[in-house]
Amino acid sequence: MEADLIIKLDGLKKHYPIGGGHFTALNGINLDFARGEFAALIGPSGSGKTTMINIIGSLDMPSEGRVTFMGYSIGELNAKSAALIRSSKMGFIFQTYNLLPVYTVFENVELPLLLLGIEKSTRKKMVRDAIEWVGLTDKIKSKPPQLSGGESQRVAIARAMVKKPAVVFADEPTANLDAANSHHILQTMEKLNRELQTTFIFATHDEKVISYVRRRIYLSDGLVVRDERVAPQRTEV
Amino acid sequence: MVSLRLALRNILGAGLRTWLNVIVLSFSFVVIIWHKGLLDGWDRQAIHDMIEWEIAGGQYWVNEYDPYDPFSISESHAPMPEELDALIRQGEITPLLYTMGTIYPNGRMQSILIKGIEPGQEIIAVPSNLLQSGPDEIPAIIGTGMASSTGLKEGSFVTLRWRDKNGAFDAAQVKITGIFKTNVPSVDASQIWLPIDKLRDMMLLPDEATILICRDEELGTYSTSRWDFKEQDELMVDLKQIIRSKSMAGLFIWAILLMVAMLAIFDTQVLSIFRRQREIGTYVALGMTRRQVVTLFTFEGAMHAVFATVLGAAYGLPLLAMQAKRGINLPVSSEDYGLTMAEKLYPVYSLGLILGTVIVVVIVTTLVSYWPSRKIARMNPTEALRGRWQ
Structure with a gap:
């Protein structure tokens, strides 16, 4: 399953200017990710997890090194090409859900498909399917302010998954959720990973997430300090 | 999209x-x-x-007439052109005679423009038909603005002083026989309207006029040596x-x-x-x-x-x-x-x-x-x- 390489990081460095000098967020990362992986970047705040996800997700640019995503060199993409890759091959799940408050659940999930220009009837079916995956069919007409934290994050998962992307980046997806909701959404993502062969890359320091993933990449001060493949060790709710 | x-x-x-x-x-x-x-x-x-109220279809002005020069207004008159006689008689053109004068309302002295107009004219809206009075009276009409500034009312008498063509001063009592309401200050402010024949007699200027007002613009095609035709646009420049x-x-x-x-x-x-x-x-x-x-x-x-x-x-x-x-x-x-x-x-x-x-x-x-x-x-x-x- 993991023989199919889709992401390759080769000497990735990222510096941010601070005052007269600069802060190094990533200091020479070499990593590969294969199709269907369920992996986590683990580390304390400031270790470089989010920076790495943003760069692989083409939301940020590397300072040095090379990042290849499904054959595309992220550092060499122009804004339009990067947007096209994000819209067609990537999904994002954020700690704060980032749902559009004036849209209904249906409209939030529909948004990525609108950007892809998918035809109306196909789009409707895909949206309904995605909402069904996350078990929110009864909330299809609700707006984010009417949803709980867990429900909101499930909508975010549906939005990320609706276009069946190659990779989903999840940045601290359980940080604002209680244990029950955390397990619920992790089980949902694990199921989607298994059924759709979607690669999931988490940035987290939450033990609940760590217990679900099959690959744990520990970061410290912008460096990979440990990279291990494990069998999931789920904790109970 | x-x-x-x-x-x-x-x-x-x-x-x-x-x-x-x-x-x-x-x-x-x-x-x-x-x-x-x-x-x-x-x-x-x-x-x-x-x-x-003022311009109608355009006006013939006697050459000397300059509305912005009060010192020359009294000298700005000429016999009405023979070419326009028929139209004047038909009521298609009406003459006005202007001169400067003074009135003394309520013991005050006020310089005014005296305008003579045909009482029967129907070309401009000034109600000249109100210029009716007894044989020994000089009828006059004024606008409400003038009435307000002078305190004159309908039926009031006021002393009017003017100069005839020889420069001799003369004065008479005029009777306000009508007060009209208009939105056009230039036919109201500091002026008094008299029957043109009466004004001609007062100024010793029989058959003379200062301006000739035409009913239609087409009447402005006549060429006369002492009179210039002013089209509507020209008259409304200000x-x-x-x-x-x-x-x-x-x-x-x-x-x-x-x-x-x-x-x-x-x-x-x-x-x-x-x-x-x-x-x-x-x-x-x-x-x-x-x-x-x-x-x-x-x-x-x-x-x-x-x-x-x-x-x-x-x-x-x-x-x-x-x-x-x-x-x-x-x-x-x-x-x-x-x-x-x-x-x-x-x-x-x-x-x-x-x-x-x-x-x-x-x-x-x-x-x-x-x-x-x-x-x-x-x-x-x-x-x-x-x-x-x-």
Whole structure:
């Protein structure tokens, strides 16, 4: 399953200017990710997890090194090409859900498909399917302010998954959720990973997430300090 | 187009925020059009009244006549041209004779312009038919402005002093036989109207006149050596100059109203950048290009103007149409205001004014929306996602 390489990081460095000098967020990362992986970047705040996800997700640019995503060199993409890759091959799940408050659940999930220009009837079916995956069919007409934290994050998962992307980046997806909701959404993502062969890359320091993933990449001060493949060790709710 | 669709979805979803903006903008639309229509109506009414009361279809002026030189007015007269005799007799042209004089109302002395007019004329609206009196009296009519400034009333007598053609002073009592209401100060202020024959007798100038007023412009084709024909446009140069300068002032107010409306849109757009950073970051993360984001926000702003047009039309058109039909009662009369102004103004709302205003507002709203949206294009998506952009 993991023989199919889709992401390759080769000497990735990222510096941010601070005052007269600069802060190094990533200091020479070499990593590969294969199709269907369920992996986590683990580390304390400031270790470089989010920076790495943003760069692989083409939301940020590397300072040095090379990042290849499904054959595309992220550092060499122009804004339009990067947007096209994000819209067609990537999904994002954020700690704060980032749902559009004036849209209904249906409209939030529909948004990525609108950007892809998918035809109306196909789009409707895909949206309904995605909402069904996350078990929110009864909330299809609700707006984010009417949803709980867990429900909101499930909508975010549906939005990320609706276009069946190659990779989903999840940045601290359980940080604002209680244990029950955390397990619920992790089980949902694990199921989607298994059924759709979607690669999931988490940035987290939450033990609940760590217990679900099959690959744990520990970061410290912008460096990979440990990279291990494990069998999931789920904790109970 | 995705941006257009999402913009519509966003502004409809924004609910109260959208409708408050739309209401403010629609109100601005209506006020802008109302204000400009009022000024246009005022201008049109001023031109109409001036033609009706003073200019008619144009005027022949004796060569020496200069309305801006009071010292030469008394010498500005000539025998009426033989070429126009028939038309004068037919009532198609009416002569006026001007001279300077003095009246002494209530013990005061006041310089005035004395105008002689045919009592039976029907070319201008001055009610010369009121110039009727006994055989030993000199009838005179004045406007309400003149009556107000002199304290003269209908039936009052006032001493009038003038000079005849030889320069000899003479004086007589004249009886005010009529007071007329006009919106045209130049037939009212500091002047008194007498029967032209009586004035000719007083000035020893039989069959002479200062100006000849024509019913129609076509009558201005006769060429006479001592008389120049002045077309309507030429006679209204001063009025049109006033209208032009008034239009500039109107344009200034129009611009201020437009700015107020645009401020509402601009405020919304700028607030959007700061309040909706995370949303913008999400759009980018989901695959929107920066150009699409700018287009989305620009469309959002422009749609406010489109909605405001629809809303403004819904309540503004019936309101403005009713005003255009019924007119607007003004609280001050023209003599108090010092300008040509009727007691009731009829605004004129032309299609050009309405369409022009709508197009200008929509374009300016779009530009005002685009400007802050451009800043969005420079926003780093990772910062935007965290809501940290300043």
